[in-house]
Amino acid sequence: MTLTRDEAWQRLALHPDPTLEQLFAGDPDRMASLSARLELGTGEAEGAGGILFDWSKTHLTDGLLGDFEALAEAARFARMRDRLFAGEIVNPTENRAAEHSALRGVGRAASVEEADALRHRMRLLVDALHEGVLGEVRHLIHIGIGGSALGPALAVDALARDLPLVDVHVVSNIDGVALEEAFASCDPATTFIAVASKTFTTIETMTNARSALTWLEENGVTDPSGRVIALTAAPEKAVEWGVDETRVLPFAESVGGRYSLWSSIGFPVAVAVGWDDFQAMLDGAAAVDAHFRDTDGRANLPLRAAFADLFYNRIKGAQTRAVFAYDERLRLLPDYLQQLEMESNGKRVTVDGQPSGPTAPITWGGVGTDAQHAVFQLLHQGTHLVPIDLIASVTPGDVLDPSHHEILLMNCFAQGAALMAGKASDDPHRSYPGNRPSATILVDDLDAMTFGALIAFHEHRTFANAVLMDINPFDQFGVELGKEIAKRIAKGDERFDASTEALLKASGLA
Numbered sequence: 001m002t003l004t005r006d007e008a009w010q011r012l013a014l015h016p017d018p019t020l021e022q023l024f025a026g027d028p029d030r031m032a033s034l035s036a037r038l039e040l041g042t043g044e045a046e047g048a049g050g051i052l053f054d055w056s057k058t059h060l061t062d063g064l065l066g067d068f069e070a071l072a073e074a075a076r077f078a079r080m081r082d083r084l085f086a087g088e089i090v091n092p093t094e095n096r097a098a099e100h101s102a103l104r105g106v107g108r109a110a111s112v113e114e115a116d117a118l119r120h121r122m123r124l125l126v127d128a129l130h131e132g133v134l135g136e137v138r139h140l141i142h143i144g145i146g147g148s149a150l151g152p153a154l155a156v157d158a159l160a161r162d163l164p165l166v167d168v169h170v171v172s173n174i175d176g177v178a179l180e181e182a183f184a185s186c187d188p189a190t191t192f193i194a195v196a197s198k199t200f201t202t203i204e205t206m207t208n209a210r211s212a213l214t215w216l217e218e219n220g221v222t223d224p225s226g227r228v229i230a231l232t233a234a235p236e237k238a239v240e241w242g243v244d245e246t247r248v249l250p251f252a253e254s255v256g257g258r259y260s261l262w263s264s265i266g267f268p269v270a271v272a273v274g275w276d277d278f279q280a281m282l283d284g285a286a287a288v289d290a291h292f293r294d295t296d297g298r299a300n301l302p303l304r305a306a307f308a309d310l311f312y313n314r315i316k317g318a319q320t321r322a323v324f325a326y327d328e329r330l331r332l333l334p335d336y337l338q339q340l341e342m343e344s345n346g347k348r349v350t351v352d353g354q355p356s357g358p359t360a361p362i363t364w365g366g367v368g369t370d371a372q373h374a375v376f377q378l379l380h381q382g383t384h385l386v387p388i389d390l391i392a393s394v395t396p397g398d399v400l401d402p403s404h405h406e407i408l409l410m411n412c413f414a415q416g417a418a419l420m421a422g423k424a425s426d427d428p429h430r431s432y433p434g435n436r437p438s439a440t441i442l443v444d445d446l447d448a449m450t451f452g453a454l455i456a457f458h459e460h461r462t463f464a465n466a467v468l469m470d471i472n473p474f475d476q477f478g479v480e481l482g483k484e485i486a487k488r489i490a491k492g493d494e495r496f497d498a499s500t501e502a503l504l505k506a507s508g509l510a
């Protein structure tokens with residue numbers, strides 16, 4: 001008999017509360033049963049490597065997994081997932097599909113075909129730029145914000161460290177300091193500007209784009225708009241703004257901003273790493289799409305990750321989750337995941353508009369080992385429950401003495417072990433309670449393909465969390481009110497609260 005959602009949650013709350021040490025002591029096979037490898041190489045890509053996920057140092061048990069599977073059934077997870085991949089309306093508040101997987105070749109046939117055609121167009125422009133058809137291009141300033149910046153910034157930082165084909169700068173902040181920093185490292189004579197905005201109306205992006213054109217003009221470029229490439233789901237707006245149609249790279253409206261790295265928003269990534277690696281990134285994501293679409297229950301790894309997330313978030317009341325990348329190349333990953341997870345699932349109502357239980361925890365994190373010397377004190381001895389993910393690559397990203405990478409990895413694993421085991425002491429200041437959960441994600445080798453897989457894993461994990469919590473992960477109305485008030489302030493014909501008025505006055509704005 002299928003349980004209702006409420007019954008499934010109630011059952012989950014009734015489980016006993018063993019410590020991690022007790023769980024390991026009671027089950028010698030725990031590592032084998034709670035970990036899994038995701039192989040990315042099939043067919044032509046055989047040997048492409050994979051990713052090991054280890055949830056054995058979380059409190060998940062066979063029984064909990066079974067009850068979470070019952071919750072997934074009660075939440076009609078399989079049906080929602082089918083609807084996602086079929087390009088049906090999964091974002092009812094905006095009456096839209098969410099077709100990011102079609103950009104990777106997995107999804108509704110017509111959408112995949114359209115994405116293929118747009119990708120071909122993008123490729124022609126990327127190749128033209130690399131071949132010098134557009135003149136000498138040494139620098140690309142990519143201007144965008146939110147989903148139009150975080151993915152490109154992360155991917156370029158992760159994948160284009162050794163001699164990028166073109167030097168890419170991602171600028172998001174309206175604070176002119178950000179743009180000036182990019183200007184300082186670019187030669188205007190050989191700089192192109194990518195204006196990335198799904199809507200092509202975002203004030204920060206449009207203001208930065210105008211200033212970039214002014215900078216080109218003031219520095220002797222005779223046709224600054226001839227240097228602009230637009231990446232957008234509103235191509236007509238880009239043309240209206242002055243971008244030549246041949247340099248507008250559109251993407252579908254059904255691709256959400258925070259899921260748009262795979263569309264033309266990924267243009268700077270392809271420009272920096274070359275087309276083959278960009279395609280490999282899509283292929284890695286497509287392998288995860290296929291896994292997520294075709295695998296049921298706990299064997300579905302993004303779904304299993306969501307089980308662990310929800311266990312801590314909903315059953316144990318954790319208010320945050322932290323991600324530590326033991327890999328300098330992934331230092332921007334926490335920023336990226338903050339938008340993906342909090343903008344998707346930081347909602348207070350269910351799909352039907354009813355009050356929900358706790359939704360997305362606060363995502364935070366940092367890079368290992370740096371974070372160990374800064375925030376791990378709280379993880380080991382603080383009072384908050386913080387489930388953490390540790391992410392590392394077996395193969396080093398550097399070519400220095402192997403001791404660098406060995407120390408990096410040993411520290412990563414030592415932290416997971418220490419958080420779990422703790423250490424007793426008569427001195428309360430020196431005692432570690434232990435029993436603190438961590439999951440480890442170990443990539444064979446961080447390359448374009450595994451990187452794409454890692455990001456797609458998190459996208460689907462976020463979706464799975466949303467389905468199990470019964471919320472719509474694809475809208476973001478919460479970001480609108482502040483924008484609206486900023487506009488009303490700019491208009492200048494309205495009074496606000498006393499505090500805001502005083503601040504405006506103190507800054508000379510009123």
Ligand SMILES: O=P(O)(O)OC[C@H]1O[C@H](O)[C@H](O)[C@@H](O)[C@@H]1O
Pocket residue numbers: 145146147148196197198199200201202205257258343476479
């Ligand atoms: O790509 P754009 O239309 O310029 O939007 C940029 C960003 O701004 C919005 O405020 C949303 O919060 C983000 O989801 C979006 O990615």
